[in-house]
Amino acid sequence: MPEQHNKGVFSQEGYDSTVNNGAMEELERLLASSSPQGADAADTVAPELVDAAIDRARELEDSRxxxxxxxxxxxxxxxxxxxxxxxxxxxxxxxxxxxxxxxxxxxxxxxxxxxxxxxxxxxxxxxxxxxxxxxxxxxxxxxxxxxxxxxxxxxxxxxxxxxxxxxxxxxxxxxxxxxxxxxxxxxxxxLAVYQRWFGLGRSRSTFALLVVREGVGGAYIEDGRLSRASVEVGQVNSKDLGRPCDCGREGCIEASAGTRGILSALYDVTAHLASGGLVGAVQLAEAADGDVREKVLAAFREAGTGLAHGVGLMINMFASPLVVYLPPILSEPDSNAATEYLARMRTFTDYTHQAYSGFEVLPQPLGPYxxxxxxxxxxxxxxxxxxxxxxxxxxxxxx
The missing domain is CATH 3.30.420.40 (ATPase, nucleotide binding domain)
Incomplete structure (x- = not known):
């Protein structure tokens, strides 16, 4: 069975199927009672039940x-x-x-x-x-x-x-x-539409969004409306980034900035990362010593540089006053990995047109749903x- 969320909202608002069907049956009984054959029955229908049935039927008609x-x-x-x-x-x-x-x-x-x-x-x-x-x-x-x-x-x-x-x-x-x-x-x-209604977009009607997971994607909200333009920022090539990408090319932003790129860079360091994923990589940056730790941090620096390219590209494309980015490691904001990753991300001004300044670049957590x-x-x-x-x-x- 699916996990239930906000079950109290369901109960309080009466979305249970038994209540729904009961309301419809009550309305049908009311309508039938208005006919000559049902005149006696109509006298027995409590007014509050009639009102409840009508209200419920209207609610169902309006529900989406x-x-x-x-x-x-x-x-x-x-x-x-x-x-x-x-x-x-x-x-x-x-x-x-x-x-x-x-x-x-x-x-x-x-x-x-x-x-x-x-x-x-x-x-x-x-x-x-x-x-x-x-x-x-x-x-x-x-x-x-x-x-x-x-x-x-x-x-x-x-x-x-x-x-x-x-x-x-x-x-x-x-x-x-x-x-x-x-x-x-x-x-x-x-994710941009979600941010529009439940994130930073509730107070800002225009913003660009950059999401980092296995790959890197982008979107743009202008005056509260989602742009239909395809913003495949992760597939933009950079001469500074040379890692192989899943698409078959080399140098794509997401090949370095995405979690796949981070793990690929670390795969030769230790087999633990294959099962531990990004969490394992972050933990290794805390616990490992010497050469292994430096290789782990180097991978996060490379990913942060890739993200900086992406942020700079979004600013150059849209001149948006706000760029919201959803990085993969906000759950460990004080970790060594996050520190190195975000420090490199803040170099995005190196990849932004000199005419642009004063932009906000703000992180937001990425929830599972x-x-x-x-x-x-x-x-x-x-x-x-x-x-x-x-x-x-x-x-x-x-x-």
Missing amino acids: WAVGIELLPYRLVATLIDKKGRRLLDGHRRLKDMSVSHVVAASAALAKRLVKAAGLDYLPAGHVALGLVVGGPVDSEAGVVRFYCKSPPIDRREELGFTTWHNEPLGTPLQDQTDWPVAIANDASA DGAHGAALIALERRLGVHPEIATDDAEAGR
């Missing part, structure tokens, strides 16, 4: 919901939100492979499981939408993933191999399997026409 799913290497992360953008149920699922057919089937099953768990599987068409986001360029209107290339964990590369998609339609098959309208988007775009939440917000707006007006208390509830 969206499931957001984020595709990560060999797993899916999902969340269900209401029309105010509040996150109500979460779920996740591991993937046995990264084939398009399996990802589509698993995504549809996970989304339907969340909707059923919330007691909403009886709703008619037009009340639920689905958003799916991936770490690569997409054609949102056509529902097509233009390019998606991810490598498995370093210690499982020979077993699993690389995942590469070219022009794969996901929107139509997902809609066929769920009967819901579907929005396909880029992961950085989803933020991408899925952003995907749901995009689906809510693009496919159901709901523009969430989120008050401060709702913004806190949605986190």
Whole structure:
């Protein structure tokens, strides 16, 4: 069963399926009682029940919901939100492979499981939408993933191999399997939309965003609206960066700045990093001595330099007064690794046009469901026409 989040919101607001169905039955009984055959029955209906049934029916008519799913290497992360953008149920699922057919089937099953768990599987068409986001360029209107290339964990590369998609339609098959309208988007775009409603964007209507995970992605919000431009900042080449990238080229920003690049740089240092991942690398920078420790810190410096290139590029492209970046190591802000990484990131002015100055570059933590939440917000707006007006208390509830 999916993990439940904010279960109290569900109970308080009456989203349980028994209450929903009971309200509809009460309204039907009321309507039937207005006929001559039901005149006697109408006299026995308590006014408060009539009012409750009518209110509930109106609430259901106005209700809109969206499931957001984020595709990560060999797993899916999902969340269900209401029309105010509040996150109500979460779920996740591991993937046995990264084939398009399996990802589509698993995504549809996970989304339907969340909707059923919330007691909403009886709703008619037009009340639920689905958003799916991936770490690569997409054609949102056509529902097509233009390019998606991810490598498995370093210690499982020979077993699993690389995942590469070219022009794969996901929107139509997902809609066929769920009967819901579907929005396909880029992961950085989803995270920017999430920041718009639940992060720094609540007080700043224009900002650029840079996210660092396995790769590096970018997005831009202007006057509160997401730019449809593809911002594949991680695939920009730099002569200062020469590490091989998953895309097959060398020198891409994400090949150095992303977590894959960090771990690849350290793979020859110790096999421990294969299983410990980024956390293991951060810990090694604290505990190791001498040459090993220096190699670990050198990898984080290289990654920080790659991130500085990315920040400078976003400023040069958009001249945005604010760049929000989501680095992978904020959970250990005082660690040696974070200190070296962020110090190099602050050299972004070396890669920024001399005409630009006075920009804010601020970090934000990256939550495990933020991408899925952003995907749901995009689906809510693009496919159901709901523009969430989120008050401060709702913004806190949605986190």
